Amino acid sequence: MKEIVKSPIQGRVGKPRQFGITMVMDKGLGLAETRDFLALGSEYVDFVKLAFGTAAVYPPAILQEKIALIKDSGNDVYPGGTFLEIAIIQKKVPEFLERAGCVGFTAIEVSDGTIELSAERRRTIIGMAAKAGFKVLSEVGKKDPRQKTSGRAMANAVLNDLDAGSKLVIVEGRESGRGVGIYDKEGHIEQERFEELLSCSGVQNAIIWEAPLKDQQSALIGLFGPNVNMGNIPPHEVIALESMRLGLRNDTLKSVYQRD
Amino acid sequence: MKEIVKSPIQGRVGKPRQFGITMVMDKGLGLAETRDFLALGSEYVDFVKLAFGTAAVYPPAILQEKIALIKDSGNDVYPGGTFLEIAIIQKKVPEFLERAGCVGFTAIEVSDGTIELSAERRRTIIGMAAKAGFKVLSEVGKKDPRQKTSGRAMANAVLNDLDAGSKLVIVEGRESGRGVGIYDKEGHIEQERFEELLSCSGVQNAIIWEAPLKDQQSALIGLFGPNVNMGNIPPHEVIALESMRLGLRNDTLKSVYQRD
Amino acid sequence: MKEIVKSPIQGRVGKPRQFGITMVMDKGLGLAETRDFLALGSEYVDFVKLAFGTAAVYPPAILQEKIALIKDSGNDVYPGGTFLEIAIIQKKVPEFLERAGCVGFTAIEVSDGTIELSAERRRTIIGMAAKAGFKVLSEVGKKDPRQKTSGRAMANAVLNDLDAGSKLVIVEGRESGRGVGIYDKEGHIEQERFEELLSCSGVQNAIIWEAPLKDQQSALIGLFGPNVNMGNIPPHEVIALESMRLGLRNDTLKSVYQRD
Numbered sequence: 001m002k003e004i005v006k007s008p009i010q011g012r013v014g015k016p017r018q019f020g021i022t023m024v025m026d027k028g029l030g031l032a033e034t035r036d037f038l039a040l041g042s043e044y045v046d047f048v049k050l051a052f053g054t055a056a057v058y059p060p061a062i063l064q065e066k067i068a069l070i071k072d073s074g075n076d077v078y079p080g081g082t083f084l085e086i087a088i089i090q091k092k093v094p095e096f097l098e099r100a101g102c103v104g105f106t107a108i109e110v111s112d113g114t115i116e117l118s119a120e121r122r123r124t125i126i127g128m129a130a131k132a133g134f135k136v137l138s139e140v141g142k143k144d145p146r147q148k149t150s151g152r153a154m155a156n157a158v159l160n161d162l163d164a165g166s167k168l169v170i171v172e173g174r175e176s177g178r179g180v181g182i183y184d185k186e187g188h189i190e191q192e193r194f195e196e197l198l199s200c201s202g203v204q205n206a207i208i209w210e211a212p213l214k215d216q217q218s219a220l221i222g223l224f225g226p227n228v229n230m231g232n233i234p235p236h237e238v239i240a241l242e243s244m245r246l247g248l249r250n251d252t253l254k255s256v257y258q259r260d
Numbered sequence: 261m262k263e264i265v266k267s268p269i270q271g272r273v274g275k276p277r278q279f280g281i282t283m284v285m286d287k288g289l290g291l292a293e294t295r296d297f298l299a300l301g302s303e304y305v306d307f308v309k310l311a312f313g314t315a316a317v318y319p320p321a322i323l324q325e326k327i328a329l330i331k332d333s334g335n336d337v338y339p340g341g342t343f344l345e346i347a348i349i350q351k352k353v354p355e356f357l358e359r360a361g362c363v364g365f366t367a368i369e370v371s372d373g374t375i376e377l378s379a380e381r382r383r384t385i386i387g388m389a390a391k392a393g394f395k396v397l398s399e400v401g402k403k404d405p406r407q408k409t410s411g412r413a414m415a416n417a418v419l420n421d422l423d424a425g426s427k428l429v430i431v432e433g434r435e436s437g438r439g440v441g442i443y444d445k446e447g448h449i450e451q452e453r454f455e456e457l458l459s460c461s462g463v464q465n466a467i468i469w470e471a472p473l474k475d476q477q478s479a480l481i482g483l484f485g486p487n488v489n490m491g492n493i494p495p496h497e498v499i500a501l502e503s504m505r506l507g508l509r510n511d512t513l514k515s516v517y518q519r520d
Numbered sequence: 521m522k523e524i525v526k527s528p529i530q531g532r533v534g535k536p537r538q539f540g541i542t543m544v545m546d547k548g549l550g551l552a553e554t555r556d557f558l559a560l561g562s563e564y565v566d567f568v569k570l571a572f573g574t575a576a577v578y579p580p581a582i583l584q585e586k587i588a589l590i591k592d593s594g595n596d597v598y599p600g601g602t603f604l605e606i607a608i609i610q611k612k613v614p615e616f617l618e619r620a621g622c623v624g625f626t627a628i629e630v631s632d633g634t635i636e637l638s639a640e641r642r643r644t645i646i647g648m649a650a651k652a653g654f655k656v657l658s659e660v661g662k663k664d665p666r667q668k669t670s671g672r673a674m675a676n677a678v679l680n681d682l683d684a685g686s687k688l689v690i691v692e693g694r695e696s697g698r699g700v701g702i703y704d705k706e707g708h709i710e711q712e713r714f715e716e717l718l719s720c721s722g723v724q725n726a727i728i729w730e731a732p733l734k735d736q737q738s739a740l741i742g743l744f745g746p747n748v749n750m751g752n753i754p755p756h757e758v759i760a761l762e763s764m765r766l767g768l769r770n771d772t773l774k775s776v777y778q779r780d
Contacts, residue, residue: 001323001339001363002316004355005347028759030556036290040322053768054759056522062560063521079521082770087525089777095524103521114770115777143770175734214435239288239314248313250342250374250403257349257375261583261599261623262576264615265607296550300582474695499548499574508573510602510634510663517609517635 008247081111141172151196173210268507341371401432411456433470528767540747601631661692671716693730
């Protein structure tokens, strides 16, 4: 059908891409579902996160096969940040990284959504993971709605992380998309915090916005265009999200059409 | 089990059926999921919509196989209305219809949920699609909550569409079921608008109510019985919806039982 | 990965288990999905409920194969309580139980979520199902938010059911988790009702709490530890729930970490 109808939003970049990233949050797809999902949406996905500590819950043979399937389809795969946070508490970071490499993970998320982590220790861990050959995604923002940080503080954390070796920095949105990072309790973008983060960091393409809700996705595409980096996308929403990036859904089409 | 227990609500019609339609909104099932879904629920489904412009996002070979699977199971399949709206903007309607036929689609949705479309042009396009051999589903109602139309205006649009060649007319409900068509912001039926639409159109069996939310489904079954036409049903809710049509779930059983 | 990182919450019991039960609410998984789900999560599940009257809607051959798959993976499987309630209305209880056994169900839920059922009749039916060889799960609580019962009344119902032959007693939570059983309209636990139920029954391990919402699951784990019995878990949330039981997710990890 795309031979006939031109995408209303042009300029979407293909893989491998440095920006325009889609990161999927996988809470426990089976192997058949994983195959199905990759056959359909692989070219629209860049990173698959096995959420929080789920990787420790999978039967080991299934975990290994799943990771291999994701890698073989040209995607990076990594364990949720909470898992490494537990390794940090238990003083097992080197062992964790080594094991993650053996199991096949290609990326590592460094976060302090739940634990406390000094800037120095954070820097060290990012460096260790990068040196071990992982693509490092770090994450800024606390999971607890009572611990919101200012836009400026988030911007500084972003810049420090990139300097320490992070390839991309995720802004926390959780699975719910409410009351964390740049979102208020209803899941709307908090304009002031958001703009401060943007203007103080100045590295838009290095940020992945966790955006689990449809209105967040369309707002971000409206602000940044089709190649905004987005994360925590449910696996079953990948085709719908790509449609939105291309203006093939009301939520983003309407702005194009009203400009015409 | 149904040999033993009689359905509390009787009179559900089987396939092929002229009313009692279930239209499924598919936002991107993979091939294995599609097969699984059809094996389980095919006899309870009539139309599968590949939502909005998702058909342009599928890898072409997967799209073709998926459409073939749906057709072979005795269901109609069509691209979301937003996709044709884009073709209308781009002045590619004949090419769109031809291509849709080649890919295997058996039905076409004609809508103006996002774009403006004159009554005359709408009539022409419905006629073109019908003449090209498609079952035509047209849709009334805007996607933007600020553009709600009166029940009477919707009724007139329904009658005009049927006269122009539509087989069934869908009343917009979106994926959310809130603030559009006959629903208020909480997803409840707006009684006045709803009754005006019904009394002014007088063609209840030709209307498909988009009803993505469970309470909307049970309310419609309560009003019209087990054979009300409903649309935008998520694929994973087809068995649950059929249970509700038959009174095999609390939401519709309670009314039967209280009458007993 | 679990070789390296110790579960933050220890003491989770394995199968077969008398407590620490996870009951899954299946609204209509296809066969491929069922296989996928069982391969991945079978060791974390104990009971699969084919919700309400869905068992009457499945094509018979698929129903039989599905039940066999679930049993063969070491899980109990039973039809939703609403289904038996209909058989009770239709005076077909013995026939229902016989047919349920033939189809392969291993457990039966006895409830009065929708119908009225005298204490004596309830007792008789629980006894009949137990005598027929089923594991009996009974359920207390009405599905209609206007019919909430006191904690004490629920506690008495729990004790009566256990005495009559129930193996476990479910406290109603519906699919929504709101306005029923121990939950208020927002899905939070109503403290007074809850504590009364607990203190008056004194049989914590015999109760399965329907807890479809994530915050309910983490609250219950916080109160009772990793082996609290929970039900109405969506199939796709089984791995996430097990992660939460083990402290491998922020929602339960934070309490462990703050204690450290």
